[in-house]
Amino acid sequence: MTYRLLALNIMGAFSQNKGRVSKATKEAIEYAHKKKxxxxxxxxxxxxxxxxxxxxxxxxxxxxxHNGAYVISSQNKPMYIQRISEDDTFDLIQFLESFDCQITVENESFSVSNKGKLPATLVKRTIWQRTQKFLYSQYFVDSLGEHLLEERISPLSIQATFHNSEERDEALQALANMFEHINFISRDQNKIEMTATGVSKWNSIVYVAEQLGISRSEIVVIGISEDDEEAVQQAGTGIAMGNADPKVKEVADWVTRTNKEEGIAYVVKELLRHQHKHAIEEMNKVD
Known part of the structure; x- marks a missing residue:
């Protein structure tokens, strides 16, 4: 088996030590780069x-x-962007604000949330998160509906967090019947995440692979979250972290170690070591 694209959920990269990326994971990614x-x-x-x-x-x-709605090339250039329309966003927010929930509308450069029941110390300030050559701001308003009347937004994703699963499920059922151009993902912590129809992690992985001339059989996906199930199942080789959602483990070809046990570092080196061995065997056959 030849592997040419390694796609991994970044949550699998953390060592579970204060959310830091481990040295072993960094070395494994560097090793993969060296193997082209x-x-x-x-x-x-x-x-x-x-x-x-x-x-x-x-x-x-x-x-x-944003669950696949925003794809950036290795040269830091946008390759694929799929937004929720301004009209759908406005109607969606109007409906969601009939519930007592925390709502966040996200773009590539900022997010805006209703204050809801967040701590006052958090909503009184704007949060700036810096990355290299990138500035991301998060701010809060009393009413997202009123804010959208003044500033129309076509977001990449929308998140709504409810106080209990009953309210979330009630809203989810209604939303699915009301909006045909929006995709809804139900998550733990009583959350619903929304993107434009057709957006998914797997679709974006396939899009990148096609741009690189890579077949699906040459794609390795390492998943951990529940909605990684499709990508892990459809990939040429699907791998689940040892602490992945049970649904992801069920469809995986291989379950690696947990974050704490350096699961990514272990599986990447094992895969590429076998790939190197396979390449030598094929060369010997030709000789």
């Missing part, structure tokens, strides 16, 4: 966060953020 394997880092998180992890890994990688 393209790297893709993906996440449901915003672009600024994904880019910060790429910087920590010292990796020139393709980046997939």
């Amino acid at each position: 394997v393209s790297i893709l880092l993906f996440s449901e998180r915003e672009h600024a966060f994904v880019k910060r992890i790429a910087k920590a890994l010292h990796s020139e990688s393709h980046l997939v953020a």
Whole structure:
């Protein structure tokens, strides 16, 4: 088996030690680069966060953020952007604000949230998160609906966090019937994440692979979150972290070690070591 694209959920890169990327993971990514394997880092998180992890890994990688709605090349240039329309965003926020929930509207350069029941110390200030050549701001308003009347936004993703699962499920059922051009993902912590229809981590991974001339059989995906299930199942080789969601483990070809046990470092070196051995065997056959 030849591996040419390694796609990994960045949450698997943390050593679980204060959220830091371990030295072993950095070395594994460097090892993959030396083996001429393209790297893709993906996440449901915003672009600024994904880019910060790429910087920590010292990796020139393709980046997939906002659940697949925003794709950046290894040269730091946008490749694919899929937004929720301004009209759908406005109607969606109007509906969500009928619930007592925390809502965040996210773009590649900023996010805006309703204050809800967040601590006053948090909403009184603007939060700046710096990455290399990138500035990401997060700010709060009393009413997102009123804010959108003044400033129309076509976001990459929207998140809503409810106080209990019953409210989340009630909202989710209604939303799915109301909006045909929006994709809804239900998560733990009573959260719903929303992107434009057709957006997914796997679709973005395939898009990058096609641009690089890489077939699906040459794609390795390392997943951890519940919505990584599709990507792990559809990839040429699907790998689940040892602490991945059970659904991801069920469809994986291989379950590696946990974050704490350096699962990425272990599986990357094992894969590429076998690949190197396979290449030698093929060369010997030709001789």
